Amino acid sequence: MRRLSVAVPLLLLPGMALAHAGHDHAAPPAWTWDPAITLPLLIAAVAFSRGWLRLHGRSTGGRVRLQRRGAWFAIGWLVLAAALVSPLHEAGERSFTAHMTEHELIMLLAAPLLVLAEPLSAMLWAFPPGARRTLGAFGTAIAPAYRWASGAVVATLLQAAVLWIWHMPSLFDLALVNEACHAVQHLCFLASALLFWTAMLGRRGAGASAAADRALAGLCLLATSIVTGALGALMAFATSPWYAGYARLALAPFGLSPAEDQQVAGLIMWVPGGLVHLGAALLLFRTLIAPPRIADAV
Known part of the structure:
Protein backbone atom coordinates (compact mmCIF):
# COMPACT_ATOMS: atom_id res chain seq x y z
CA MET A 1 0.00 0.00 0.00
CA ARG A 2 2.92 2.38 0.66
CA ARG A 3 3.84 2.30 -3.01
CA LEU A 4 0.45 3.79 -3.80
CA SER A 5 0.28 5.95 -0.70
CA VAL A 6 0.52 9.24 -2.58
CA ALA A 7 -1.79 8.36 -5.46
CA VAL A 8 -4.69 10.48 -4.17
CA PRO A 9 -2.48 13.48 -3.26
CA LEU A 10 -1.00 13.29 -6.75
CA LEU A 11 -4.49 13.67 -8.21
CA LEU A 12 -4.86 16.89 -6.21
CA LEU A 13 -1.51 18.35 -7.25
CA PRO A 14 -2.63 20.49 -10.22
CA GLY A 15 -4.78 22.68 -8.00
CA MET A 16 -2.29 22.78 -5.14
CA ALA A 17 0.53 23.66 -7.49
CA LEU A 18 -1.13 26.70 -9.05
CA ALA A 19 0.76 29.81 -8.07
CA HIS A 20 1.71 33.39 -8.46
CA ALA A 21 -0.77 35.56 -10.25
CA GLY A 22 0.45 39.12 -10.56
CA HIS A 23 0.62 41.18 -7.37
CA ASP A 24 1.69 44.65 -6.35
CA HIS A 25 5.31 44.23 -5.31
CA ALA A 26 5.21 47.48 -3.35
CA ALA A 27 2.68 46.07 -0.86
CA PRO A 28 3.63 43.60 1.88
CA PRO A 29 3.24 39.96 0.88
CA ALA A 30 -0.31 38.77 1.53
CA TRP A 31 -1.94 35.44 2.17
CA THR A 32 -2.96 33.52 -0.95
CA TRP A 33 -6.63 32.52 -0.83
CA ASP A 34 -6.86 31.36 -4.43
CA ALA A 47 -11.04 13.11 2.76
CA PHE A 48 -8.22 11.98 5.02
CA SER A 49 -9.99 13.05 8.22
CA ARG A 50 -13.26 11.35 7.30
CA GLY A 51 -11.55 8.14 6.25
CA TRP A 52 -9.24 8.19 9.27
CA LEU A 53 -12.17 8.51 11.66
CA ARG A 54 -13.92 5.57 10.02
CA LEU A 55 -10.80 3.43 10.24
CA HIS A 56 -10.21 4.46 13.84
CA GLY A 57 -13.76 3.55 14.77
CA ARG A 58 -13.47 0.11 13.16
CA SER A 59 -9.96 -0.65 14.36
CA THR A 60 -9.49 -3.09 17.21
CA GLY A 61 -5.69 -3.07 16.99
CA GLY A 62 -2.98 -0.91 15.54
CA ARG A 63 -4.55 2.30 16.79
CA VAL A 64 -1.19 3.66 17.87
CA ARG A 65 0.14 3.33 14.34
CA LEU A 66 -3.05 4.85 12.93
CA GLN A 67 -2.72 7.79 15.31
CA ARG A 68 0.89 8.23 14.25
CA ARG A 69 -0.18 8.30 10.60
CA GLY A 70 -2.78 10.94 11.43
CA ALA A 71 -0.12 13.08 13.10
CA TRP A 72 2.22 12.75 10.11
CA PHE A 73 -0.56 13.80 7.75
CA ALA A 74 -1.63 16.75 9.89
CA ILE A 75 1.90 18.13 10.16
CA GLY A 76 2.65 17.53 6.48
CA TRP A 77 -0.62 19.14 5.44
CA LEU A 78 0.04 22.18 7.62
CA ALA A 91 7.03 36.74 -1.24
CA GLY A 92 8.54 34.23 -3.66
CA GLU A 93 7.64 36.59 -6.48
CA ARG A 94 10.01 39.18 -5.08
CA SER A 95 12.77 37.16 -3.47
CA PHE A 96 14.54 34.04 -4.69
CA THR A 97 15.36 33.24 -1.06
CA ALA A 98 11.65 33.16 -0.19
CA HIS A 99 10.94 31.14 -3.31
CA MET A 100 13.64 28.61 -2.44
CA SER A 121 -5.99 3.78 2.65
CA THR A 134 -13.68 1.68 -8.43
CA LEU A 135 -10.73 3.55 -6.97
CA GLY A 136 -9.13 0.29 -5.93
CA ALA A 137 -9.43 -1.07 -9.47
CA PHE A 138 -7.87 2.12 -10.82
CA GLY A 139 -5.02 1.82 -8.33
CA THR A 140 -4.42 -1.78 -9.38
CA ALA A 141 -4.31 -0.73 -13.04
CA ILE A 142 -1.69 1.97 -12.53
CA ALA A 143 0.31 0.04 -9.90
CA PRO A 144 3.00 -1.31 -12.31
CA ALA A 145 3.77 2.14 -13.71
CA TYR A 146 3.72 3.67 -10.26
CA ARG A 147 6.06 1.03 -8.84
CA TRP A 148 8.49 1.76 -11.67
CA ALA A 149 8.32 5.56 -11.17
CA SER A 150 8.79 5.20 -7.41
CA GLY A 151 11.74 2.87 -7.67
CA ALA A 152 14.79 4.21 -5.85
CA VAL A 153 17.01 4.86 -8.87
CA VAL A 154 14.25 6.10 -11.19
CA ALA A 155 12.77 8.43 -8.56
CA THR A 156 16.22 9.80 -7.70
CA LEU A 157 17.04 10.52 -11.34
CA LEU A 158 13.61 12.02 -11.92
CA GLN A 159 13.86 14.43 -8.98
CA ALA A 160 17.41 15.45 -9.93
CA ALA A 161 16.33 16.12 -13.51
CA VAL A 162 13.33 18.14 -12.35
CA LEU A 163 15.49 20.30 -10.07
CA TRP A 164 18.21 21.02 -12.60
CA ILE A 165 15.91 21.55 -15.58
CA TRP A 166 13.53 23.90 -13.78
CA HIS A 167 16.42 25.97 -12.44
CA MET A 168 17.66 26.70 -15.95
CA PRO A 169 17.39 30.51 -16.31
CA SER A 170 15.15 30.38 -19.38
CA LEU A 171 12.58 28.07 -17.76
CA PHE A 172 12.71 29.69 -14.33
CA ASP A 173 12.20 33.17 -15.79
CA LEU A 174 9.27 31.84 -17.81
CA ALA A 175 7.72 30.41 -14.65
CA LEU A 176 8.03 33.80 -12.94
CA VAL A 177 5.94 35.55 -15.58
CA ASN A 178 3.62 32.77 -16.76
CA GLU A 179 1.10 31.45 -14.25
CA ALA A 180 0.47 28.18 -16.11
CA CYS A 181 4.19 27.49 -16.40
CA HIS A 182 4.64 28.22 -12.71
CA ALA A 183 1.85 25.78 -11.92
CA VAL A 184 3.66 23.09 -13.90
CA GLN A 185 6.91 23.90 -12.07
CA HIS A 186 5.31 23.46 -8.66
CA ARG A 204 10.89 -3.23 2.30
CA GLY A 205 10.82 -6.98 2.12
CA ALA A 206 12.64 -9.17 4.60
CA GLY A 207 16.15 -10.50 4.99
CA ALA A 208 18.84 -9.83 2.42
CA SER A 209 16.40 -8.21 0.02
CA ALA A 210 15.37 -5.62 2.61
CA ALA A 211 19.02 -4.87 3.45
CA ALA A 212 19.83 -4.39 -0.23
CA ASP A 213 16.84 -2.06 -0.66
CA ARG A 214 17.90 0.04 2.33
CA ALA A 215 21.48 0.22 1.13
CA LEU A 216 20.33 1.35 -2.32
CA ALA A 217 18.01 3.97 -0.83
CA GLY A 218 20.86 5.24 1.35
CA LEU A 219 23.15 5.55 -1.67
CA CYS A 220 20.43 7.39 -3.58
CA LEU A 221 20.01 9.82 -0.69
CA LEU A 222 23.76 10.46 -0.65
CA ALA A 223 23.72 11.03 -4.41
CA ALA A 238 27.66 33.07 -8.42
CA THR A 239 28.53 36.76 -8.46
CA SER A 240 25.69 37.80 -10.75
CA PRO A 241 21.99 36.86 -10.69
CA TRP A 242 20.90 34.04 -12.99
CA TYR A 243 17.27 35.08 -13.30
CA ALA A 244 16.17 38.24 -15.08
CA GLY A 245 12.83 38.20 -13.25
CA TYR A 246 14.55 38.84 -9.93
CA ALA A 247 17.33 41.01 -11.36
CA ARG A 248 14.71 43.49 -12.60
CA LEU A 249 13.58 44.08 -9.02
CA ALA A 250 16.99 45.72 -8.31
CA LEU A 251 16.61 45.30 -4.54
CA ALA A 252 15.30 42.24 -2.74
CA PRO A 253 13.79 42.22 0.78
CA PHE A 254 16.09 42.88 3.74
CA GLY A 255 18.26 45.13 1.60
CA LEU A 256 19.82 42.31 -0.41
CA SER A 257 20.82 42.81 -4.01
CA MET A 269 19.42 24.53 -1.04
CA TRP A 270 23.02 23.51 -0.37
CA VAL A 271 23.23 23.29 3.43
CA PRO A 272 19.81 22.49 4.94
CA GLY A 273 18.78 20.52 1.87
CA GLY A 274 21.98 18.51 1.86
CA LEU A 275 21.75 17.85 5.59
CA VAL A 276 18.21 16.44 5.28
CA HIS A 277 19.27 13.95 2.62
CA LEU A 278 22.51 13.11 4.42
CA GLY A 279 20.71 12.60 7.72
CA ALA A 280 18.12 10.33 6.12
CA ALA A 281 20.90 8.31 4.47
CA LEU A 282 22.69 7.86 7.81
CA LEU A 283 19.48 6.70 9.47
CA LEU A 284 18.97 4.13 6.74
CA PHE A 285 22.55 2.89 6.99
CA ARG A 286 22.11 2.65 10.76
CA THR A 287 19.26 0.19 10.27
CA LEU A 288 21.66 -2.08 8.39
CA ILE A 289 23.83 -2.52 11.47
CA ALA A 290 21.11 -2.27 14.12
CA PRO A 291 19.57 -5.35 15.77
CA PRO A 292 16.80 -6.91 13.63
CA ARG A 293 14.01 -5.80 15.97
CA ILE A 294 15.03 -2.15 15.61
CA ALA A 295 15.58 -2.41 11.86
CA ASP A 296 12.15 -3.99 11.34
CA ALA A 297 10.47 -1.17 13.22
CA VAL A 298 11.73 1.50 10.81
Missing part, protein backbone atom coordinates in the same frame (compact mmCIF):
# COMPACT_ATOMS: atom_id res chain seq x y z
CA PRO A 35 -9.59 28.65 -4.52
CA ALA A 36 -7.43 26.68 -6.98
CA ILE A 37 -4.99 26.20 -4.08
CA THR A 38 -7.21 26.24 -1.00
CA LEU A 39 -9.97 23.93 -2.27
CA PRO A 40 -7.69 20.97 -3.12
CA LEU A 41 -5.99 21.39 0.26
CA LEU A 42 -9.39 21.39 1.97
CA ILE A 43 -10.58 18.36 -0.03
CA ALA A 44 -7.45 16.41 0.90
CA ALA A 45 -7.87 17.29 4.58
CA VAL A 46 -11.57 16.37 4.65
CA VAL A 79 3.54 22.61 6.17
CA LEU A 80 2.21 22.31 2.62
CA ALA A 81 -0.60 24.75 3.33
CA ALA A 82 1.82 27.22 4.94
CA ALA A 83 4.13 27.05 1.93
CA LEU A 84 1.32 27.58 -0.59
CA VAL A 85 -1.03 29.92 1.28
CA SER A 86 1.04 31.99 3.72
CA PRO A 87 2.74 35.29 2.73
CA LEU A 88 5.85 33.23 1.97
CA HIS A 89 4.14 32.11 -1.23
CA GLU A 90 3.62 35.64 -2.54
CA THR A 101 12.37 28.36 1.14
CA GLU A 102 8.90 27.59 -0.17
CA HIS A 103 10.22 24.83 -2.44
CA GLU A 104 12.37 23.33 0.29
CA LEU A 105 9.42 23.18 2.69
CA ILE A 106 7.37 21.37 0.04
CA MET A 107 10.05 18.92 -1.07
CA LEU A 108 12.01 18.27 2.14
CA LEU A 109 9.35 18.48 4.84
CA ALA A 110 5.78 18.26 3.53
CA ALA A 111 6.45 15.50 0.98
CA PRO A 112 8.17 12.97 3.32
CA LEU A 113 5.61 13.61 6.08
CA LEU A 114 2.74 12.95 3.68
CA VAL A 115 4.44 9.78 2.45
CA LEU A 116 4.91 8.55 6.04
CA ALA A 117 1.18 9.13 6.62
CA GLU A 118 0.28 6.57 3.91
CA PRO A 119 -2.88 8.58 3.16
CA LEU A 120 -4.38 6.39 0.43
CA ALA A 122 -7.52 6.41 4.92
CA MET A 123 -8.77 8.50 2.00
CA LEU A 124 -10.36 5.45 0.37
CA TRP A 125 -12.48 4.94 3.48
CA ALA A 126 -13.92 8.43 3.00
CA PHE A 127 -15.88 7.06 0.01
CA PRO A 128 -18.83 4.64 -0.13
CA PRO A 129 -18.11 0.97 -0.93
CA GLY A 130 -18.84 1.25 -4.65
CA ALA A 131 -16.49 4.19 -5.10
CA ARG A 132 -13.81 2.40 -3.04
CA ARG A 133 -13.97 -0.58 -5.38
CA LEU A 187 3.55 20.33 -9.86
CA CYS A 188 6.87 18.84 -10.97
CA PHE A 189 8.63 19.72 -7.71
CA LEU A 190 5.89 18.26 -5.51
CA ALA A 191 5.20 15.17 -7.61
CA SER A 192 8.87 14.27 -7.96
CA ALA A 193 9.42 14.77 -4.22
CA LEU A 194 6.48 12.51 -3.37
CA LEU A 195 7.82 9.80 -5.67
CA PHE A 196 11.34 10.22 -4.29
CA TRP A 197 10.33 9.95 -0.64
CA THR A 198 8.01 7.04 -1.41
CA ALA A 199 11.09 5.26 -2.79
CA MET A 200 13.24 6.24 0.18
CA LEU A 201 10.71 5.53 2.95
CA GLY A 202 8.70 2.71 1.37
CA ARG A 203 8.30 -0.60 3.13
CA THR A 224 20.81 13.42 -4.05
CA SER A 225 22.62 15.42 -1.37
CA ILE A 226 25.55 15.80 -3.78
CA VAL A 227 23.42 16.68 -6.81
CA THR A 228 21.25 19.25 -5.02
CA GLY A 229 24.23 20.56 -3.07
CA ALA A 230 26.13 21.15 -6.30
CA LEU A 231 23.27 23.20 -7.72
CA GLY A 232 22.99 25.19 -4.50
CA ALA A 233 26.75 25.77 -4.40
CA LEU A 234 26.74 27.11 -7.96
CA MET A 235 24.06 29.61 -6.94
CA ALA A 236 25.83 30.51 -3.70
CA PHE A 237 29.15 31.26 -5.42
CA PRO A 258 19.49 40.21 -6.50
CA ALA A 259 22.93 38.53 -6.53
CA GLU A 260 23.04 38.36 -2.73
CA ASP A 261 19.45 37.12 -2.63
CA GLN A 262 20.42 34.32 -5.00
CA GLN A 263 23.47 33.45 -2.91
CA VAL A 264 21.34 33.07 0.22
CA ALA A 265 18.87 30.91 -1.75
CA GLY A 266 21.76 28.75 -2.92
CA LEU A 267 22.96 28.29 0.65
CA ILE A 268 19.46 27.19 1.67
